[in-house]
Amino acid sequence: MSVKRNPNYSIRCSVESCANHCGGEAYCSLESVSIGTHEADPTVQECTDCQSFVRK
Template identity: 65%
Template sequence: MANCCNHANQSIRCTVSQCAYHCQSKDYCSLDSVMIGTHEANPTMCECIDCKSFVKKS
């Protein structure tokens, strides 16, 4: 896995510091793109939406 702080993608803001792709010194994601999805059949609130690119930091 790449060192996330080497590539802060300023187009993707992120505050989930538990993710392996989070740039620790800034609130950005290091991925070039992310997959957004849902865990609900009919999402109606923002809490129903998930970042499917999330990888738990080891």
Template identity: 45%
Template sequence: MKANKNIGCTVNECKFHSKNDSFCSLDHINIVKHENKATRQETTDCGSFEADK
């Protein structure tokens, strides 16, 4: 997978992790929130995550 140097990522359990570097291989990612109003980092996540099988 080709690393997208614009999207840093340390979640190597993700299917889209570049494996060789700490980057995502997707062209873009979708960020989602867990509350009506996101006020802290902990209330958001990468909605593009898929577990690496």
């Protein structure tokens, strides 16, 4: 059973397999997140990553 955390309504997120997800609602529970890329020259959405992701 997953732990419910307080949602940060400024950070929408649907990645429920992340330990930082609030659970129940589609929001992150962190105060802020870091976004980055794994590409040398990012061109589309899929090139970007949430670097605050932590596997549940």
